[in-house]
Amino acid sequence: MTVIAIEEHWTTPELTAALAGLPEESRDDSLALNDMGDNLSRLEDIGDARLAMMDEQGIDIQILSVAPPATGPLAAADAVSLSRRMNDLAAEAVRRNPSRLRAMATLPMAEPSAVAGELERAAGLGFVGAMVYGRTGDTTLDDPCYDDLFATAAALRRPIFIHPQIPSRTIRRAAYAGFDPMTDLALSTFGWGWHLEAALAALRLITRGTFDRHPELEIILGHWGELLLFWLDRADSISRIAGLERKVSDYIRSNVFITSSGMFNPALLHHTLTATTIDRLLFSTDYPFQRPTRPEIQQFLTEFDTDEDREKFTGGTARRLFGIEV
Incomplete structure (x- = not known):
């Protein structure tokens, strides 16, 4: 049984410094989470120490993705140049360890005209997908300026992972403030x-008709669907009003893959299987923010009814989705 972990993060000192150097109004405060404990040293290692941790957990392959907020908060020109450098570094790491690593592309979302081209370049380097966020500045992911990204991703058969990000400062002041700073942040x-x-972000893409225009597009949501799977009965009511071809829940089952992000709670697994199928589930640990042990992982895998379902979750579906040959 091959175990492929698909949401495993990394970064570089250059990107950390660039993000930390932004003016206060542009800074992403969630960057502080990268500094907790030994997260940063683990994020910056995509070599021997990471491989040793994978061995300890029983993970055969990690798919690397840059830790939040990636290059999103940077000025357009800086986002273009640094996204390119991050992708070159990730490609080199994969070349050094082709049996253990793959990577998702970092895209310069602050410069929409450069996004599709960088995805094409990354695909040529062997990247298996891309990780993006629901908003860049005040521009949402479903804005028409990003439609070329989704057309390109669909044509290249490269899935797009929508990763969580911190809410805007306006929303944070209105809904998340009033405690001590760390509690506000948490x-x-x-x-x-x-x-x-x-x-x-995913619901807006569906509502915008993105999957009607690009039926071959695949997206990935972490953390067992980011709460969306618990609210599909209500979300389905959007479809008729928005003039969609199908119900929201139908798009979830046909165009969305779901990953565990290190949350190995059997109740979450079983609920997810009421909303979608085993063929849409993917294993991940959200390294280094979550670090489940090998016994914890193995215990969770006993929740699957058959060896076939277990193999799909741990690696079979990832091999099919990302074109990984092992």
């Missing part, structure tokens, strides 16, 4: 706000 990120942002 509430607006991993405790709640991150996941609403990602779910909303």
Whole structure:
């Protein structure tokens, strides 16, 4: 049984410095989470230490993706140049360890005209998909300026992973503030706000008709669907009003893959299987922010009814989606 972890993060000192150097109004406060404990040293290692941790967990292949907020908050020109450098570094890491690593592209979302071209370049380097966020500045992911990205991703058969991000400062002041600074941050990120942002981004793409225009497009949501799968009965009511061809839940089942992000709670697995099929589920640990042990992973895998379903979750579906030959 091959285990492929698809949401495993990394970064570089150059990107960290560029993000930390932004003016206060442009800075992403969730960057502080990268500094907690030994997260940063683990994020910056895409070599021997990472491979050793994979061995310890029983993971055969990691798909690398740049930790949030990636290059999104940077000025357009800086986002273009640094996204390119990050992709070159990730490609080199994969070349050094082709049996253990793959990568998702980092895209310069602050410069929409450069996004599709960088995805094409990354695909030529062997990247298996791209990771993006629901909003860049005030521009949402479903804005027409990004439609070339989705057309290109569909044509190249490269899935787009929508990762959570911190809500805008306006929303944070209105809904997540009033506690001490770290509690405010936790509430607006991993405790709640991150996941609403990602779910909303996916729901907006559906509502915008993105999958009607690009039926071959595949997206990925982490954390067992970022709460969206728990609310499909209500979300389906959007379809008729928005003039969609199908129900929201139908798009979820046909165009969205769901990954675990290290949340190995059997109840989440079983609920997800009421909303979609085993062929749409993917394994991930959200390294280094979540670090499940090998026994914890193995215990969770006993929740699958058959060896076939277990193999799909751990690696079979990832091999098919990302074109990984092992």
